[in-house]
Amino acid sequence: MANQGNVVAAQHKFATKSEWDLIKAVQNGDKQAYNRLYQTYIGQVYGLCFRLTGEKMLAEDAAQEVFIQLWRKIGNFKGDSKFSTWLHTVTSNITISYIRKQKGWLQKMFNIEDSVAMNAEADESSSSVDIESYVARLPERARIVFVLHAIEGYRHEEIATMTDMAVGSSKAQFHRAKHLLKEWMGYE
Amino acid sequence: MSKANFEQTLAEQLANVDKELQPDKDLWPGIELALSSEIADSPPVVAGNKMYLVAATIAIFGLIGWLAVNQQPVSLTGVDLVASLSKQHLEQKNALLVSFQDQPALTQNWQDQLIELDDAADAIKTALENEPNNMALLKMLQSVHQQQINLIERVHSPKWQQMSQI
Known part of the structure; x- marks a missing residue:
């Protein structure tokens, strides 16, 4: 019980209750909750994707990829950091990987x-x-x-x-x- | 203009950068579509009949695949052939994923591997758009498709799971 109390405290330290409830709902497979999470964070995710890719179309594809992979990865979020910080790292990693895959193949084929x-x-x-x-x-x-x-x-x-x-x-x-x-x- | 001015101007402009940007189009429909094909959304399968279902699925799609491969040179070429191969593969892959949805996977990152193979298939299909009758590319595409099927079967196979515990 003491442990459970600590976990709850940690969760409230890094996220508001409503945000934590939203994340838990997404972790339980609630797609409507995931849409609300998307609406909340699309600006942050797309902004980072756009700056990393430097192109609108690539950024849109990368942002979609982030939210598709986030659906699978969100179970890994334990609430021991701010969700926006965790999402930021996830977005960076997925976008860099996405750029490598997209540009790597094109560069090999056309020597760009x-x-x-x-x-x-x-x-x-x-x-x-x-x-x-x-x-x-x-x-x-x-x-x-x-x-x-x-x-x-x-x-x-x-x-x-x-x-x-x-x-x-x-x-x-x-x-x-x-x-x-x-x-x-x-x-x- | 001096270096100091540059550093100051750069710092000021970076401080004013808006971290949040909105895309020109709504990306949610594409995301939702992708999530719809996720395994979690597939209808549940009765556990007791699972292995029969898996065997039947493999047999049916194997037969369809064999018929397709043996009939395609006559009826399909180029872009149509690529589309047909992709469609059959997608159906076979989805059926297998449904069959295995309640079964634990041997590795944690098998879905990442599946995505990497998807990316490889996409790259080959892009190349095929320019050379739709290139047999080497068509064989590569079939090989990648087969690797996906092998991967799905391998990570869910009880035989492999037992071997991994030895």
Whole structure:
């Protein structure tokens, strides 16, 4: 009983009762509850998917993939962290994996370089242009690292684990991203 | 413009980034459709008849598959053949999943493996859109389909489950 009390306390520490009830309902297979969870978190999930992929269509597909896989994975959520934090990590991992699968096959078949987006013409080279459009233009690996580190606040050690790259590579990609942004924003 | 200005401007712009973005279209219908084909939604199967049902399913779809493969060169080619193979495979796969839905799986990540094979099949089908009569690609697609069937059977097979406990 004491244990049960601790669990309940932990759940209330990281989620409101209504959110926890919603999560429990989803874990029990309630699809209407899952729709409510989707409505609550689609903005967070799609926002992260869009920044990581840099493309609307890929982001939509990735966000759908996140919610399809989340249905299977949500049983793993035990309430020992904030749900939004847990979902954030799940979204990052699934989206990075999704990008690898989509782009990996295309790159092998057509030898597409990751600099296609980078070579696209920008509307203007000025800091007044929305930072988001510059980030979307970054090469894939640089963009993923920049988004996770500068926008989402992950440490390079965490990014290295998520992206299966060395910590040094993560730092180098971040430096590369900043160098390109600096150039595009007219500071060089 | 100086480096300091850049760092400051970048920091300011990043601080103003809205973390939440809404997609242009409602993604829920696609998600709901995908979830509808999940095993959990399939109708329950009476446990006592399960093994007979599994055997019958495999036999029926095996027969359909054999007939399809042996008749397809005459009646179907290219895109139609790919569509037909995919449809038959989907029916066979779904029937097997229904049969095994109440049976514990040998591994935890078998559904991830199934998705990876789905992705491989999708990639081959995309390539087949450009070369619909490429026999090597068609054989690859059939091979991936067969790997999925083998995977589903293997992770639910009592024989393999007993072996894993030894």
